[in-house]
Amino acid sequence: MLEVKNLTKKFNGHPVLQNINFTLKDGKILAIVGPSGAGKTTLLRIISGLETKDSGEILLDGQEYNLGKVGIVFQDFNLFPNLSVLDNITLAPELVLKESKQVAEKNAMELLTKLQMGGHEKQYPYQLSGGQKQRVAIARALAMKPKILCYDEPTSALDPNLRHEVEKMILDLKKSGLTQLVITHDFTFAKNISDQMLKIQPLGEA
Known part of the structure; x- marks a missing residue:
């Protein structure tokens, strides 16, 4: 189980994420939705260990976050x-x-x-x-062999006709017991795949 408690992140003194809280149970799918600039990708990067948090806790199975337990599928895929x-x-x-x-x-x-x-x-x-x-x-x-697989906007770089295919693939992976976290601005897609949704909005400048 992934627990995020009071997660906060600032860039150059401006808050990007403030007091983010959620719990993601094993084998479930969480969709984090919100417009561009809401900090969705920053949140994903913090959870996957690519970015540091300013404050708050990230716990995996009750323990402090352990690098390597979270996999990420980047928006532009980043293949060699x-x-x-x-x-x-x-x-x-x-x-x-x-x-x-x-x-x-x-x-x-x-x-x-x-x-x-x-x-x-x-x-x-x-x-x-x-x-x-x-x-x-x-x-x-x-x-x-990650415990959690994260996706950054999995439909944005694809033809809109492929959205249903991506939905099916994510739901098929769920059947194997994989815990998944999906960042998306596509509310319909999020609704179709997720067990729970977290909506985040851009914060005003400090």
Whole structure:
């Protein structure tokens, strides 16, 4: 279970997030919705350890937040253009988790099959559509065995027709017991996928 208590963040003295509180139970999906400038991505970066908080607590299973337990799928996917799909997924497990090449590749192929990307492992990011890149980015995050998977605006870089496909993929991952946190400005999408929603609004300048 993820607990965020009284989370506050300022940039150059201006509050971006103030006293954010929520609880996300295991296996559930939380959608954080709000307009641009509300601090949604900043909140996601703090939860995933890419940004520091000014005050407040982030607890995972009652313990202080532990880096590596939260995976993130970036809005622009951040795939390595010079690496194949398979190498994009296996790089971190081999380097960070110290998995052998054989184990990392076996896990990667299982994830690609699960995400309907079997047969694409030798391709490079430039050969993939936006939806396919997103699936590779999800597989790469899942390969690190996170307790929680976070998405930053998962529908914004995709054709609107793919929204239903993304909804289905997130709900399919939920069936496997994965806890997910989704940042989005798309209220309908959020409503369709989430067990709970947190709405945040931009704060006025201090």
